[in-house]
Amino acid sequence: MSFQPILTAGLDPATGDATWHLDDYVKRGGYAALKKIFAENITPEAVIAEVKKSSLRGRGGAGFPSGLKWSFMPKAYAGAKYLCCNSDEGEPGTFKDRDLLRYNPHQVIEGMAIAAYAMGTERGYNYIHGEVWELYDRFEQALAEARAAGYIGQNILGSNFSFELFAHHGYGAYICGEETALLDSIEGKKGQPRYKPPFPASFGLYGKPTTINNTETFAAVPWIINNGGDKYLELGKPNNGGSKLFSVSGHVVRPGNYEVPMGLPFAELLKMAGGIRGGRRLKACIPGGSSAPVLPAEIVMECTMDYDSIAKAGSMLGSGAVIVMDESTCMVRALERLSYFYFEESCGQCTPCREGTGWLYRVVHRIEHGQGRPDDLDLLNSVTDNIMGRTICALGDAASLPVRSFIKHFAAEFEYHIEHKKCLVPPEVQKEGSKIYVRPSC
Amino acid sequence: MLDIEIDGKALQVVEGSTIIDAAHQLGTYIPHFCYHKKLSIAANCRMCLVQVEKAPKPMPACATPVTNGMKVQTHSEQAVKAQKGVMEFLLINHPLDCPICDQGGECLLQDLAVGYGASASRYQEEKRVVMNKNLGPLVATDMTRCINCTRCVRFTQEIAGLMELGQAYRGEHAEIMSFIGQTVDSELSGNIIDLCPVGALTSKPFRFSARTWELARRKSVSPHDGLGSPLIVQTKHDKVMRVLPLENEEINECWLSDKDRFSYEALNSPERLTRPMLKHGGQWIEVEWQQALDYVAHAFKDIAKNHGAAALGALLSPHATLEELHLGQKLMRGLGSGNVDFRLRQSDFSQDGQGTPWLGMKIAEIGSLDRVLVVGSFLRKDHPLIAQRLRQAVKRGAQVSLVHSADDDQLLKAHAKAIVLPSQLPQLLAQVVKCAAELKGVSVDAAITALAVSEKAKAIAESLLSGTRAAIFLGNFAQQHEQAATLQALAQLLAKITGANFGFLGEAANSVGGYVANALPGADGLNAGQMLAEPRHGYLILNAEVELDSARPLQALAALKQAATVVLLSPFKLPGALDYADVLLPVSPFSETSGSFINTEGRVQSFNAVVRPLGETRPAWKVLRVLGNLLNLPGFDQDSSEQVRAEVLGAATPTPEFVTDRLANPLSDVANNVANNVAIKLDAGPNGLERVADVAIYSADVLVRRAPSLQKTRDAASPAARMNAVTLQQCGVSAGQELRVRQGEGQAQLFAVLDAGLPDGAVRIAAAHPKVAGLAAMHGAITVEAL
Amino acid sequence: MLSDDAFKKIDREIAKYPADQKQSAVMAALAIAQDENGYLAQETIAAVADYLGMAPMAAFEVASFYNMYDLAPLGRYKLTVCTNLPCALSGGVDAAEYLKQKLGIAFNETTPDGLFTLKQGECLGACGDAPVLLMNNKRMCSFMTTEAIDQLLTELRADLRGQAT
Ligand SMILES: Cc1cc2nc3c(=O)[nH]c(=O)nc-3n(C[C@H](O)[C@H](O)[C@H](O)COP(=O)(O)O)c2cc1C
Numbered sequence A: 001m002s003f004q005p006i007l008t009a010g011l012d013p014a015t016g017d018a019t020w021h022l023d024d025y026v027k028r029g030g031y032a033a034l035k036k037i038f039a040e041n042i043t044p045e046a047v048i049a050e051v052k053k054s055s056l057r058g059r060g061g062a063g064f065p066s067g068l069k070w071s072f073m074p075k076a077y078a079g080a081k082y083l084c085c086n087s088d089e090g091e092p093g094t095f096k097d098r099d100l101l102r103y104n105p106h107q108v109i110e111g112m113a114i115a116a117y118a119m120g121t122e123r124g125y126n127y128i129h130g131e132v133w134e135l136y137d138r139f140e141q142a143l144a145e146a147r148a149a150g151y152i153g154q155n156i157l158g159s160n161f162s163f164e165l166f167a168h169h170g171y172g173a174y175i176c177g178e179e180t181a182l183l184d185s186i187e188g189k190k191g192q193p194r195y196k197p198p199f200p201a202s203f204g205l206y207g208k209p210t211t212i213n214n215t216e217t218f219a220a221v222p223w224i225i226n227n228g229g230d231k232y233l234e235l236g237k238p239n240n241g242g243s244k245l246f247s248v249s250g251h252v253v254r255p256g257n258y259e260v261p262m263g264l265p266f267a268e269l270l271k272m273a274g275g276i277r278g279g280r281r282l283k284a285c286i287p288g289g290s291s292a293p294v295l296p297a298e299i300v301m302e303c304t305m306d307y308d309s310i311a312k313a314g315s316m317l318g319s320g321a322v323i324v325m326d327e328s329t330c331m332v333r334a335l336e337r338l339s340y341f342y343f344e345e346s347c348g349q350c351t352p353c354r355e356g357t358g359w360l361y362r363v364v365h366r367i368e369h370g371q372g373r374p375d376d377l378d379l380l381n382s383v384t385d386n387i388m389g390r391t392i393c394a395l396g397d398a399a400s401l402p403v404r405s406f407i408k409h410f411a412a413e414f415e416y417h418i419e420h421k422k423c424l425v426p427p428e429v430q431k432e433g434s435k436i437y438v439r440p441s442c
Numbered sequence B: 001m002l003d004i005e006i007d008g009k010a011l012q013v014v015e016g017s018t019i020i021d022a023a024h025q026l027g028t029y030i031p032h033f034c035y036h037k038k039l040s041i042a043a044n045c046r047m048c049l050v051q052v053e054k055a056p057k058p059m060p061a062c063a064t065p066v067t068n069g070m071k072v073q074t075h076s077e078q079a080v081k082a083q084k085g086v087m088e089f090l091l092i093n094h095p096l097d098c099p100i101c102d103q104g105g106e107c108l109l110q111d112l113a114v115g116y117g118a119s120a121s122r123y124q125e126e127k128r129v130v131m132n133k134n135l136g137p138l139v140a141t142d143m144t145r146c147i148n149c150t151r152c153v154r155f156t157q158e159i160a161g162l163m164e165l166g167q168a169y170r171g172e173h174a175e176i177m178s179f180i181g182q183t184v185d186s187e188l189s190g191n192i193i194d195l196c197p198v199g200a201l202t203s204k205p206f207r208f209s210a211r212t213w214e215l216a217r218r219k220s221v222s223p224h225d226g227l228g229s230p231l232i233v234q235t236k237h238d239k240v241m242r243v244l245p246l247e248n249e250e251i252n253e254c255w256l257s258d259k260d261r262f263s264y265e266a267l268n269s270p271e272r273l274t275r276p277m278l279k280h281g282g283q284w285i286e287v288e289w290q291q292a293l294d295y296v297a298h299a300f301k302d303i304a305k306n307h308g309a310a311a312l313g314a315l316l317s318p319h320a321t322l323e324e325l326h327l328g329q330k331l332m333r334g335l336g337s338g339n340v341d342f343r344l345r346q347s348d349f350s351q352d353g354q355g356t357p358w359l360g361m362k363i364a365e366i367g368s369l370d371r372v373l374v375v376g377s378f379l380r381k382d383h384p385l386i387a388q389r390l391r392q393a394v395k396r397g398a399q400v401s402l403v404h405s406a407d408d409d410q411l412l413k414a415h416a417k418a419i420v421l422p423s424q425l426p427q428l429l430a431q432v433v434k435c436a437a438e439l440k441g442v443s444v445d446a447a448i449t450a451l452a453v454s455e456k457a458k459a460i461a462e463s464l465l466s467g468t469r470a471a472i473f474l475g476n477f478a479q480q481h482e483q484a485a486t487l488q489a490l491a492q493l494l495a496k497i498t499g500a501n502f503g504f505l506g507e508a509a510n511s512v513g514g515y516v517a518n519a520l521p522g523a524d525g526l527n528a529g530q531m532l533a534e535p536r537h538g539y540l541i542l543n544a545e546v547e548l549d550s551a552r553p554l555q556a557l558a559a560l561k562q563a564a565t566v567v568l569l570s571p572f573k574l575p576g577a578l579d580y581a582d583v584l585l586p587v588s589p590f591s592e593t594s595g596s597f598i599n600t601e602g603r604v605q606s607f608n609a610v611v612r613p614l615g616e617t618r619p620a621w622k623v624l625r626v627l628g629n630l631l632n633l634p635g636f637d638q639d640s641s642e643q644v645r646a647e648v649l650g651a652a653t654p655t656p657e658f659v660t661d662r663l664a665n666p667l668s669d670v671a672n673n674v675a676n677n678v679a680i681k682l683d684a685g686p687n688g689l690e691r692v693a694d695v696a697i698y699s700a701d702v703l704v705r706r707a708p709s710l711q712k713t714r715d716a717a718s719p720a721a722r723m724n725a726v727t728l729q730q731c732g733v734s735a736g737q738e739l740r741v742r743q744g745e746g747q748a749q750l751f752a753v754l755d756a757g758l759p760d761g762a763v764r765i766a767a768a769h770p771k772v773a774g775l776a777a778m779h780g781a782i783t784v785e786a787l
Numbered sequence C: 001m002l003s004d005d006a007f008k009k010i011d012r013e014i015a016k017y018p019a020d021q022k023q024s025a026v027m028a029a030l031a032i033a034q035d036e037n038g039y040l041a042q043e044t045i046a047a048v049a050d051y052l053g054m055a056p057m058a059a060f061e062v063a064s065f066y067n068m069y070d071l072a073p074l075g076r077y078k079l080t081v082c083t084n085l086p087c088a089l090s091g092g093v094d095a096a097e098y099l100k101q102k103l104g105i106a107f108n109e110t111t112p113d114g115l116f117t118l119k120q121g122e123c124l125g126a127c128g129d130a131p132v133l134l135m136n137n138k139r140m141c142s143f144m145t146t147e148a149i150d151q152l153l154t155e156l157r158a159d160l161r162g163q164a165t
């Protein structure tokens, strides 16, 4: 049986901007899962059990089993509980939630309503990346539609379950994608991650039990309820259930989002994206967003696109952002740009990250600009040693992993830079490879 | 209880403890910067990383809860490597300018760097420079040294109650700052100097004046408000250089108000009086002690002989020591006069003889109250650290209600607030009484039952009755009120009905000590108000500027001016006294004498001199003793202040209960006394404008008025005529306009300021300031006209 | 300082949060204020803080933390070009260079006519459309080839002329 997309089912990017409304979604079978729950009196416990069965893992980056996470929410808790959707997609290379919100916002709303029902939360927020403002506006409209139709609000579909959902926008801070920073941000503070424990399930938004999931995670839920967890699991591989939306960027012919079954060979994904541009060769790939270790071509070509295979290869599936680099890429320069990003985006709260990300960037910058020193690579590795595992949130690791993996896999290129004060890849080749890309009209 | 093992040592800790709590219990030191026991946990410095068995990475001891059976290593290779790594990060952008840093010698970063820092830096890039900020006259900044531990930020937010500091920007650009261009105006701001583990925030007045290792540290007690904060006074060459808190969980915790911390500057003021002086033919001349004292003895004897001893009166300061107050009253009584008082700002004395106003409980118990009513208090400015305790109580769920005549922001979330004109305060409180009585089914006076009850009064009564540990406190304003006795009677009645503790927030360091020393009028004596209303021939004044420190400045000044002899014992050449006094005797401020204060909870705190008396200054207790000798009075042969104290308190070192037992005003007695014996007057106030007077925090006493840095703060701004919009309009004036304010015979010229927190008809003008010494009284009718 | 309309919008945001959590609306309120005034002056931040019952410093922390807030006046059109790695691989840097050259300014500068300010952006979350830029925080412009850039600049200038008449 050929794979049928579930997140992007029935969507045509060409017309998607016009078919996101409630009516269209309902025509595509939308809100059936929510209706089913009330029609068949499915209990919250049963919903969670189904999600557990599906082996759905969080699509935000960490890949934590979603059903398990939902079961952490205290059942008997008397006060308010919250549900948050993480649409703060800002990890370089990731742009999948954008398409979900653009073409299919109601699927996220439905997924959230189901999750809210499962966990007994009466209020939720979708935290939307500030830079995709148009989608924040759109989501507000979608909420209005859903509210008017009784899919969210008081006594949903005539049941005694109520769930109020609101949109909250970010305004330019990558760190707010970290779930506790996101909570602080909703509380009207700087988005600074909190030390855990306590975990959000016991002390989250406004100090109340809270669950946070990624947009794509929620978007998968209606299908699971409609078709059953087993079916979802079958789509992918054991422990890696379902389909996944991969954001493919970089040196491919057709950058974009591709929904594929989990476990698809990387080579096939690359083919779907039209292969490498200009007949050049693949050099390296970051398979899970900029925070994931880079993999050289020969390794990544052997991988399948699922959590376990990529982890075994020494990287992470992360958010499913596949950054493809061909042979025109200078790896020192690429790392310099990524290091600048983490330096720029560190929240500044904890010492190793605040001080360390700037140090990393400056040293890589020096190397790239012909001022590297022989012991710089050892220094970089040692600084990452001192950052990793010692910070409040995972941004410290995220800043370190690229540094370590770039040096590990492309040591020769770094050493060449240090020794010869210039790049192994000739400047004109680099220039050609990074020029403004005009996509083929297809 | 949970079992935990730290570095091989086993112990048990209570559930909810963190690793650092457990380590402290063991006496094991874990390096840290951001952690502070009184602040929320930030876990941002990462210095406290330790190894926890089975944990894949080092854990921050300050934030990691102990789990049962946990095994922690604070000095293992993994832990030390992590700590050293963090130290390296902290130092890469640090200027390492210890030789010119004021924190040198008391810097946590410097101390820890010795143990955890590497000798040579691997960081070869340019260091970060951070712009300094102007935080006001008290706190100096050197922000390049800041390690972003955010202790100062958390302090302003959590303890001081208003987030005056924040960490702006992000990442490496993160900076600690105040809102652009604003100073830190909290009355507790100096604590951020202590909290800052590096030299980023230092004391502006102290700056560059000494290195810590040159300073001697001596204990003392603050002479200002009723809390009596224990102090560490640091001295160099017989000069007080700096004051720090001496930690005492039961009194100040680890904090100090700015008043207590920075008033020491006055000790070194050029206004200090260092030789006795006599006014001779209108000219002041410096004289020998003997001559001055002979003069005083003769003058007082003459007055007593010619006009009777009752023509003499003593006005003593509530900031004087117990010993001074005792000898002062003894001297007057020895001369045959019962005219003694130390309650200079009080105006209603009708509750006299019915107990001692004190807190009625321990200060430390304030934190465990769950229902509180504060009546008539500029809480935050009058009692900064008691306000702080209430703030924490509110965070733990306590309901604090306020009844007052000005709605200043107390930086705590008040449960209910009733802000009414001073003359309406008794009525309002009576409404609360009525409501509480109804709820409890108790019968009360018909005058009270006849009142209509406002919503606010109802909310307050309900709140008081809904908790388990309630208290009602009367603040300075209530104690200074023209109907203080009525307020007290009502508050006591309310306390009795609701089962609440009843107490007073003591205004001054010896508000309780004055009672214990009996610095009070006898049965035939005049109180402070009467002594000035019915002018005497001779006055003995100790440590006060009567024209600023009394309830009726104009009257006070007139009385002193007409007197034949005014003898002032003071550490300062007080400008007013230069006019009305005849003798100035230089006596020691608290730093130069031994003595005792009894704070508002009845705790006796004795202290020694921390420096030698300046010039020819002498401790006042000695001066009074010698005067007693010269006057041939019996009982003036004490050799030490301890002997004087023993005369008052007995020989043994007083236990905490010693004094409170003696205050012996358990609710049952006092409530009955005052509530039964004082007529409750509920008449309406004057028709027209009423004055509301606060005593601004840095005007409250002789010493603090002369502390230059405190005088530069916003709290020391000169008095204005504050009114709400309605009142302004009613008076036909607008904010910013200059006004003439008239009260009784007196007047003052002030600027109008809009203050939305005042009731209609109130004109708030601070007292205790030379600019308003021309006004008749701290309360009563007042008129306003545009200039 | 802020129009009634702005306060009305802020009220709508406040309504999204529990009654005792007004501060939650601060990000939206600052964005609304910035839309109205072009940037966030100190007094504007203080006014927003006051309206939401929070310390001005707390609002300033927020305004200075999120980089779409502008604390100083800038050109009428803020163009934020993403130069992060995924974009750079498809010409993000080149697009920025092209803009610099066309406008005659560097990053963080404003054209002398006060029309355009150029900013370097971090990931906008639209890497598939590289080169991308964000116009005045609100409008995502995708596939910014040199022609597309030219067209955008012309459009914005024309828009302005249209408004002037
Ligand atoms: C620095 C950092 C950035 C993150 N950014 C995102 C993000 O943009 N979107 C997201 O869904 N999760 C992000 N995460 C992961 C979240 O913390 C969290 O794990 C996730 O939202 C949980 O949802 P999931 O279980 O559905 O994946 C980020 C984590 C870190 C440490």
Ligand code: SF4
Pocket: A175, A192, A193, A345, A346, A347, A348, A349, A350, A351, A353, A354, A391, A392, A393, A394, A395, A396
């Ligand atoms: S690791 Fe970086 S981003 Fe995360 S809390 Fe620490 S400083 Fe902030």
Ligand code: FES
Pocket: B031, B032, B033, B034, B035, B042, B043, B044, B045, B046, B047, B048, B049, B060, B061, B062, B063
């Ligand atoms: S003391 Fe634990 S992280 Fe700072």
